[in-house]
Amino acid sequence: xxxxxxxxxxxxxxxxxxxxxxxxxxxxxxxxxxxxxxxxxxxxxxxxxxxxxxxxxxxxxxxxxxxxxxxxxxxxxxxxxxxxxxxxxxxxxxxxxxxxxxxxxxxxxxxxxxxxxxxxxxxxxxxxxxxxxxxxxxxxxxxxxxxxxxxxxxxxxxxxxxxxxxxxxxxxxxxxxxxxxxxxxxxxxxxxxxxxxxxxxxxxxxxxxxxxxxxxxxxxxxxxxxxxxxxxxxxxxxxxxxxxxxxxxxxxxxxxxxxxxxxxxxxxxxxxxxx
Amino acid sequence: xxxxxxxxxxxxxxxxxxxxxxxxxxxxxxxxxxxxxxxxxxxxxxxxxxxxxxxxxxxxxxxxxxxxxxxxxxxxxxxxxxxxxxxxxxxxxxxxxxxxxxxxxxxxxxxxxxxxxxxxxxxxxxxxxxxxxxxxxxxxxxxxxxxxxxxxxxxxxxxxxxxxxxxxxxxxxxxxxxxxxxxxxxxxxxxxxxxxxxxxxxxxxxxxxxxxxxxxxxxxxxxxxxxxxxxxxxxxxxxxxxxxxxxxxxxxxxxxxxxxxxxxxxxxxxxxxxxxxxxxxxxxxxxxxxxxxxxxxxxxxx
Numbered sequence: 001x002x003x004x005x006x007x008x009x010x011x012x013x014x015x016x017x018x019x020x021x022x023x024x025x026x027x028x029x030x031x032x033x034x035x036x037x038x039x040x041x042x043x044x045x046x047x048x049x050x051x052x053x054x055x056x057x058x059x060x061x062x063x064x065x066x067x068x069x070x071x072x073x074x075x076x077x078x079x080x081x082x083x084x085x086x087x088x089x090x091x092x093x094x095x096x097x098x099x100x101x102x103x104x105x106x107x108x109x110x111x112x113x114x115x116x117x118x119x120x121x122x123x124x125x126x127x128x129x130x131x132x133x134x135x136x137x138x139x140x141x142x143x144x145x146x147x148x149x150x151x152x153x154x155x156x157x158x159x160x161x162x163x164x165x166x167x168x169x170x171x172x173x174x175x176x177x178x179x180x181x182x183x184x185x186x187x188x189x190x191x192x193x194x195x196x197x198x199x200x201x202x203x204x205x206x207x208x209x210x211x212x213x214x215x216x217x218x219x220x221x222x223x224x225x226x227x228x229x230x231x232x233x234x235x236x237x238x239x240x241x242x243x244x245x246x247x248x249x250x251x252x253x254x255x256x257x258x259x260x261x262x263x264x265x266x267x268x269x270x271x272x273x274x275x
Numbered sequence: 276x277x278x279x280x281x282x283x284x285x286x287x288x289x290x291x292x293x294x295x296x297x298x299x300x301x302x303x304x305x306x307x308x309x310x311x312x313x314x315x316x317x318x319x320x321x322x323x324x325x326x327x328x329x330x331x332x333x334x335x336x337x338x339x340x341x342x343x344x345x346x347x348x349x350x351x352x353x354x355x356x357x358x359x360x361x362x363x364x365x366x367x368x369x370x371x372x373x374x375x376x377x378x379x380x381x382x383x384x385x386x387x388x389x390x391x392x393x394x395x396x397x398x399x400x401x402x403x404x405x406x407x408x409x410x411x412x413x414x415x416x417x418x419x420x421x422x423x424x425x426x427x428x429x430x431x432x433x434x435x436x437x438x439x440x441x442x443x444x445x446x447x448x449x450x451x452x453x454x455x456x457x458x459x460x461x462x463x464x465x466x467x468x469x470x471x472x473x474x475x476x477x478x479x480x481x482x483x484x485x486x487x488x489x490x491x492x493x494x495x496x497x498x499x500x501x502x503x504x505x506x507x508x509x510x511x512x513x514x515x516x517x518x519x520x521x522x523x524x525x526x527x528x529x530x531x532x533x534x535x536x537x538x539x540x541x542x543x544x545x546x547x548x549x550x551x552x553x554x555x556x557x558x559x560x561x562x563x564x565x566x567x568x569x570x571x572x573x574x575x576x577x
């Protein structure tokens with residue numbers, strides 16, 4: 001069954017790469033002319049640790065926009081994604097912006113990555129809508145730990161598990177739980193045309209299977225593998241989600257309607273593999 | 276335990292940075308806990324008679340996660356210990372315990388209970404506001420510092436709380452807490468529906484207390500009050516975790532659970548292990564929402 005889920009998710013993502021490359025949200029033209037695709041949160045929190053020559057592995061990198069933004073900041077980057085379409089786009093983009101000498105892209109799902117990629121990295125980085133595509137975070141934590149050098153940094157920026165529980169028909173007056181925080185057994189199945197970056201896009205491969213993960217399920221496997229938690233941050237804003245109860249604010253960030261300051265939409269954490 | 280008692284009242288000095296709890300909040304909360312202590316002594320939820328007869332008051336989670344840290348001679352500090360039932364349960368498991376609580380009624384009951392069950396040689400109780408703990412505990416270090424169930428919501432400043440935890444933990448010692456989940460702190464019942472919605476904010480102004488009238492008791496569903504008010508401060512998960520990290524502790528585990536040690540609403544259902552669950556409306560228990568959590572953190576040995 002897992003193979004069927006992954007097959008559906010892969011078809012969905014392969015098809016969406018082309019849509020995303022053309023989308024306003026990803027703004028590839030802006031990136032080509034120098035804009036960093038990284039959010040303020042990532043730039044503020046991980047940026048100070050990325051120097052010229054820092055080796056950085058980006059897990060579930062999609063078509064590499066953020067990976068290449070770290071390369072522009074000086075890092076020597078490797079991006080990995082399970083979508084062949086995404087990896088092809090990432091390589092083409094690296095060539096076009098002249099970063100291919102410092103950017104390698106590998107097609108592999110996360111859990112098999114150690115079979116196709118060697119080396120250890122100063123930074124393992126992963127962000128925004130990655131965890132829901134993984135059924136089990138135990139093997140994921142193995143991969144994170146495996147690829148970190150002693151003294152290396154793991155950094156994750158993600159959508160907050162609380163917002164993943166909100167029902168679509170939540171209103172400012174009534175925020176309702178529509179989805180689980182703890183998921184047991186089968187994945188959530190969605191059948192939705194378009195994408196968060198372009199809801200009106202005409203797409204054929206629309207079924208996805210997703211797994212939600214709470215904080216403990218995300219953090220505890222990494223703690224058990226010996227990583228030290230340096231911080232956990234939570235934010236009442238995010239970007240790149242398309243839920244009806246969100247609205248875009250003047251600063252370009254999404255917040256919950258009627259709850260601009262008090263509902264958590266994203267989080268970040270930093271961990272260290274001690275020497 | 277005499278050294279702890281010897282350092283007791285009279286030595287207290289205002290902690291650096293002033294008292295973070297407003298006077299009216301402390302007065303209201305003391306009155307509330309005096310009443311709750313009176314009711315709890317005879318409540319089904321605390322089941323003091325059962326405890327006297329040998330029942331363990333700690334939950335299965337605490338027995339599993341904290342229990343292995345307790346050996347004969349382990350020193351344990353239980354902060355915000357109420358009337359000491361769980362403190363004494365740790366003593367029964369072998370530990371030499373100190374319980375600390377701000378309620379004189381609770382501490383008096385804890386001492387009486389320790390005498391009655393024959394544990395007073397290994398159990399001391401200190402009446403102290405949490406933020407005044409240093410002036411009573413001196414520089415005493417413990418193998419384990421323990422906090423559980425509805426404790427930190429009475430504290431405005433977690434950085435100072437975590438500093439007290441760390442200061443009284445020996446190098447290599449362990450902090451363990453089991454608490455109400457920050458997400459669930461925001462839940463309220465939907466009237467008539469046996470279901471919850473998200474009614475209260477997750478992020479809070481750290482300095483502004485939530486002021487709520489209290490007409491009921493979590494341990495005795497029959498009890499009613501008419502002039503009690505609670506001043507509380509909710510904390511998000513990042514604030515809790517980062518306060519411990521900031522105090523120099525290393526987070527060793529974070530666990531989340533879909534059940535509570537006491538009922539929050541009349542329609543919650545109790546299981547055979549005395550956990551209270553939200554029903555799922557289809558005859559089963561709701562396992563999809565975080566209701567409680569536990570954290571274990573260590574003070575590095577060097």
